[in-house]
Amino acid sequence: MKNFLSKGSLGLLLAAVLACASSISGAQNAAPAGAQGKTEALWLGQAGFRIKTPQGKMILIDPWITGGPKTPPMYKNDLAAIGPIDLLLVTHAHVDHIGDAPAVAKMNNIKLYGPADMVTPLTTLGILPADLGHRFNKTGRVTPLPGVKVTAVQAEHSSLLVWKNPATDKMESHPAGEPMGYIIELENGFKIWHMGDTGLFSDMKFISEHYKPDLVMIPIGGNFTMAPDDAAFALRTWIKPKMVIPMHYNSNPMTKGTLAEFQAAMQGSNIKIIPMTEGETVQF
């Protein structure tokens, strides 16, 4: 029998094994799987996040998955790959936020939590079964999972439901209430403010002082929301969180704000910026 491994090739093989091992350990450092007691956030692109709570519950927010241009292919081509979801939140009816939410609700047999007057047309039009909709409104608080509290807060934006009526095969626009952001308090008290789509409004200061979010997910793309300079202004002047994840950029040619512009506008601030790429998981 021939030995194909010369001394040299054995050395190369060992080097390859070591390189492989170090890259696996690097990946684990970036996104340890199944870690207990930590919170994990997976960015799906635009405003879409899947958050794993310290108790292992899965929260999905604004899932624009199958239609999102920056959705990682493993999820874009197979909605079920996002895994079992325990809590589904939608901030408003624009397609890049409501996206696959009705499908996820039906797939998991869970309620879609959203602005009251967005959930109503979803159910009256037959897009969502009535028993899978939970209507609430700004300042409303729900406890949809043990130890997890969600409070709806203001977002300065708009909301319209655009839907193809299967009976006529024509597009229809339906009023869909007012958009919201969410303060999500996890089992360990960690608070995330997912701002949804929003422009500047001075009650960002009030919301921060009242709810004290640790981490803010903030739109920076401009055109429909704050641009990087306005987002930085809000964070530095009013919100002052420990950490921020910029979102709602890089998916639409009209939202031209960039991560680099945001980082430049935040220079000198002690707020920790967590820059993410679509499909990346971070832990905190």
Ligand SMILES: [Zn+2]
């Ligand atoms: Zn929007």
